[in-house]
Amino acid sequence: MEYLLHILILIGIYVILSTSLNLIVGYTGLLSIAHAAFYGIGAYIAALMALKLHSPFLVNLICAIILSALFGALVGIPSLRIRDDYFVIATFAFQVITFSVLNNWVSFTGGPMGLPGIPQPVIWGLEISSPIGFLILVGIFCTLTLWVTRRIVQSPFGRVLKAVREDEVFAQAAGKNVAAYKVLVFVIGAGMAAVAGAIYAHYISFIDPTSFTVMESIFIISIVIIGGSGSLWGPVVGAVVLVVLPELLRFIGLPSAVAANLRQIIYGGLLVAFMMWRPQGFLGEYAFQGKETRE
């Protein structure tokens, strides 16, 4: 039962991560490889605040969102004004830098030893300590994330995002400030990823840099693409499939060393297979293939 709840909580965290990335990748057509970095920034800020300032969970969460969004602006503003190719490189660089900082700034982040002993969250005097409690917490934030995303993509603002994805020149000719929309959506996505980070840190109670690597970014991208980019429920399906699938391997009774490697192979294989035969994913309406650049 504990195990099942753990899996459900993980699914919830990945739903938040992939839904927020879907705004950037699926709805706006920008490929970001930095999502794990924002996830990590959120986790570390929440953890450090809880450990050093003993501040309550919701305060940590809000600070994590704001700071992560600021980092998003820092990466997005210079790189999104140029071409999308540079944006991909810039997000990749940011991902690598973030990992290095988390891994090497030992006095602040604990370096490779990570940050142990992150307290369980207390919300309005209510301590969340049981897995059920966490599942409810994650469920609430999943619902919020999906609601915010739905609200955005169904609005005229969301319509502009899709126009930017399909044809930037058309969007510009229609008077839309394309660069501003890209930066905004990237900042929103970064802020939302921090929510997942803060929840993860408080849930696992121990974080270290290996949870926020490039591989993790690619894992989140896989969820979006396999689930269906540009569809609200696509990333939810993707998160369920990609979190549950490797767990099933445990039951086959493979040695853990083999299973870990097999996981990577399965993700890679699935991603290639989907890109080749079903680029729109399980539920997607938009086949992510990078953008057509017509000058």
Add this chain to the structure above:
Amino acid sequence: MSEALLKVDSLSKSFNGVHALADFSCRLQRSEILGLIGPNGAGKTTLFNIVTGFVTPERGKVSMKSNNITGLAPHRLANHGIARTFQDLRLIRQLSVLDNVLLSFRDQPGEKLGNVFFRSKKSREHEKRNCQEAIRLLAGAGIAEKAGDPAENLSYGQQKLLSLVCCLAAKAEVLLLDEPVAGIAPEMKEKILGMIRDLPAKGKSVILIEHDLDAVMQTCDRLVFMDAGSEVSEGAPQEVRNDPKVIEAYID
């Protein structure tokens, strides 16, 4: 003559040493349909790209209502009362016909992020008005029944019609139409040309690029014939057509 609406003064632009525009000037008067003709590579589309901010000129000035608008970003120019269509038909093909028109309205409160979550009532009301207006415009073009279809399901001619409707939704004073009737069936051509001829009565001015001389002759008040980035002949359609330099260029 009164102050011109759009003034283009000695624009120059070259691509890899080839002069696309060489010291080119022209004027667009209010409620005028100006035809731009000339062989391929004469610099007609480059002129459009400069006026709409997609290309920066090396020299020269573009002004609208005596405001200097040279080198502004495309989205700013689009909010400055200039709308355009593209030769290679740009539409958001995956979105519905209605959405394409809705995207073309300027200054929508619902397109501001803050209004997505706050003051959403105001955006919804605005959106509702835009929807009605979009349907009215689509009905005017005779494609209202296609409003819900993805734009890519329209025929080529209907897509050209839709891009004109998008320009109308922009409520721009100046419309730059790049080959609006190239390669489409005769009835559709007549319909689009008819719509273009109605524009001056709605207070709009048009620059029309078109290779089809008959279409240009029936539609435009004035013609400019361009070759190699400069003006060769300018005047009333019949005059330009009978200009020996123009005849020579067309025979070549």
